[in-house]
Structure formats: C-alpha cells, structure tokens
Amino acid sequence: MRKIVLTEKLNHEEWLEWRKKGIGGSDASVILGINPFKSTLELWNEKVQDILETEDENEAAYWGHKLESVVREEFTSRTGLRVYTEPYLLQHTQYSFMQANLDGFIYDTVYGNCIFEAKTASAYKASDWADGVPDEYYAQLQHYMAVTGYHGAYIAALIGGNKFVWKFVERNKLYIQNLIRKEKLFWHHVETETPPPIDGTKTTSAFLDSCFPLAENKEVLQLDEDDWQWVELYQNAKEKEKAAKEQKQLAENRLKALMQKHEKATLNGAEISWQEIQSEKFDSKQLKRDEPEIYEQYAYKVQYRKFSVKQRKVDGDHE
Numbered sequence: 333m334r335k336i337v338l339t340e341k342l343n344h345e346e347w348l349e350w351r352k353k354g355i356g357g358s359d360a361s362v363i364l365g366i367n368p369f370k371s372t373l374e375l376w377n378e379k380v381q382d383i384l385e386t387e388d389e390n391e392a393a394y395w396g397h398k399l400e401s402v403v404r405e406e407f408t409s410r411t412g413l414r415v416y417t418e419p420y421l422l423q424h425t426q427y428s429f430m431q432a433n434l435d436g437f438i439y440d441t442v443y444g445n446c447i448f449e450a451k452t453a454s455a456y457k458a459s460d461w462a463d464g465v466p467d468e469y470y471a472q473l474q475h476y477m478a479v480t481g482y483h484g485a486y487i488a489a490l491i492g493g494n495k496f497v498w499k500f501v502e503r504n505k506l507y508i509q510n511l512i513r514k515e516k517l518f519w520h521h522v523e524t525e526t527p528p529p530i531d532g533t534k535t536t537s538a539f540l541d542s543c544f545p546l547a548e549n550k551e552v553l554q555l556d557e558d559d560w561q562w563v564e565l566y567q568n569a570k571e572k573e574k575a576a577k578e579q580k581q582l583a584e585n586r587l588k589a590l591m592q593k594h595e596k597a598t599l600n601g602a603e604i605s606w607q608e609i610q611s612e613k614f615d616s617k618q619l620k621r622d623e624p625e626i627y628e629q630y631a632y633k634v635q636y637r638k639f640s641v642k643q644r645k646v647d648g649d650h651e
Contacts, residue, residue, distance in 0.1 A: 333480050335420040339433060350421055352379050354431035355515050360475035361468035363518045364511065368468070371535035372518065372528045379522045396452045399490060400435060403450035407488040407498055413438050415448045424479045427512060429519040432479035443484035443502075447476045455492025465499050471511065473501050478508045547637060566641050 337350060361367040362375045404415045415436040424430035436448035451469065453461075460466040465473070465487055473485040488498035521528045530536060587604055591597050597604040620627040 333422045333432070334425055336423045336431075337421045338419060339421050340419040350431075354423070354429045355475075355519060356431050356433060357472035357475045360511060360515070361471040363514050364471055365531065365533060366467045366471065367535065369535065371531070371533055371539050373530065373536050374539040376518070376521055376528050377539075380525050396450075399452050400450045403452070403488050403490050403496075404436060404448070406490070406496055407448070407450075407486070410496070411486075411498065413440070413486070422479055427516065429522075430475070430479050430512070430515060432476045434476060434480075437480075437482070438486055440484055443482075445480070445482050447473055447480065447482055447485035447487075449473060449476070449485065449487040451487065451489040453489050453491045455495075458491050458495060461489060461491065461497050461499075465501055470501060474504055474507050474511055475515075477503045478512060541637070545635075545637070563641060563643075567643065570641075 339347065342350065355363070359375055362370045362372055365372065408414055415438055417436050418434045422432040422434065434447060435450045438446045438448050440446045449469070449472065457466070464470075469487060473487060477483065477485060483503040485501045485503075486498060487501065488496070490496055518528060587597070588606060591604065591606050595605065595607055597606075616627070616631075620631075
C-alpha cells in the first residue's frame, strides 16, 4: 500500500472528490451485491456524476464520526489492545483504484498489524451481530486487508447507544480474490463511463424509481426486438410466482387441517405455528363516510409509477 493524501487536512467536499477517484471499503459490499441500501448502478452514478447524499446519511455519518473515539477507547479498555490512528487515504500498489481509509490499526502478537474499524448501529441491528460480523462490514474489512496486506481485522460497534460488541476477522484469500475481480470489472465501467448491467436487486429498482419518479413523456416507446427477452422473462417469472404461491397456500391449508385447534406442531425438527393474534386496524373508509372533514384534514396523496406487462395477442405478434 501507499499513502496518497492526509485526510485530516481535507474538507468534506475534497474528501468526496477523493472518494470518486477510487473504490473504498464501504463500496465493496455494493459491488458484491450484498449492500441492503445501495445498488452497483447507484454507486457507478456517484463515481461518474456528482455524489448525492441525503440529510439522513450525513447525520448518521456525523454521529458515527463523533462516537468513533468513544468506541476506540472502549475497545482498548476491554481488550488491552492499543489502537493507532492512520490519518491517510491508502492505495493498493497494484490496483490503484482500491482505496482504504482506516479508523485505525492494531499490532497483534499473532497476526502482526491488523485493521481496526469502529461502528455505531441502531438497536434494530443488534441481531445482525449475534453470529458474527454483518456481511457488508465483512466485505469492508476484507477490502481493507486487500489494500494493506494485513492478515487480521478488529471491528467494534456501539449498538443502540448501550450495547458494545467487538469481533476479530481473519484475512480470507479466496474472498479477496473474488472481490478484486469484481472491483476491477466495476472500475472498468467507471473508467469507460458505461453503466454496469442492470440486476434484479431491490436497491436497483429503488434507484431507478428515484431517477424517474414521473412519466413525463406520454408517447408510446417502441422497444427493439432484442428487448423481447425481458418481456418474456417477466411474464414467465410472474407465472412461476403465481404457481409457487398456490403451492405454498396448498401446503398451508393441509397443515392447518392437520393441526385444527392445536397452536403448534413439530415434525423432523420443523416447528409449525398457527397462533391467535389480536391487533387493531384503522378503517379509513368508515372515517371518510362518518367524518369527511376530519378525513380530508389528515388525508394525503401519494404519487408513484406502477409497473405492469400486459400481452395483447395480435396477428404477427409473439405468442
């Protein structure tokens, strides 16, 4: 690795510009397709266009940065391991597009120099840490180890403001090989300014919805013949989805018939539950009939675009 810039001397805008020049640790999970909040298409757009950040993202990043020293000090208090800060943006010597901005590093008597990463997380994310490190953070640590050449990483997290956890992760050679291969491919798309292939993730769908929230052009677009494959794929998947739902409902009905008044059943380690649930529901239609003025006061309109595919069979059309 090599040091390319002193990060503590950069303002926020300068830091964002440096991020556009390479792939950072938080980008790794996006490129692998395991990030629950961002797609590869959105990440590519950030690298070749202006980086867009919401106020929520800035707020989360702000408090994460503020509490970083608290997490670091608590980690040292619990483990006895001293964390050294590294205020530089690091770069892989062979793959210059691979960058690392470390929260710190630790000298371990077994593994030598190790990564240190501090996190803050919502209480709703507590279960994600129960069996190890969340996938997106695991990718980040492996990316950092790829850049630095280190063989171990420590990650500590303050969850919900009152629960502290820390984990150790070893270098995963095969994982890193796959990660580098995918990051090289992604960076080729950035350098050539050609978008990566559209995938089937919800994050890509959400990004496309945000890019094109309104149907401004009312003219009918004539697609190319090669695009028929996506119409067929959609229709076939929809039919399989319908069949799968029917099979699921059949299995559920048969099990209910077997359980009858029993709340729970078990078979071969499977636990089957048919529990009584009580909940309150709001009848907006009744409110609109009985108290129209109150309804109008609190009602609001939601605008979105609904996607559908309908096949009209005409002579010469595809069957």
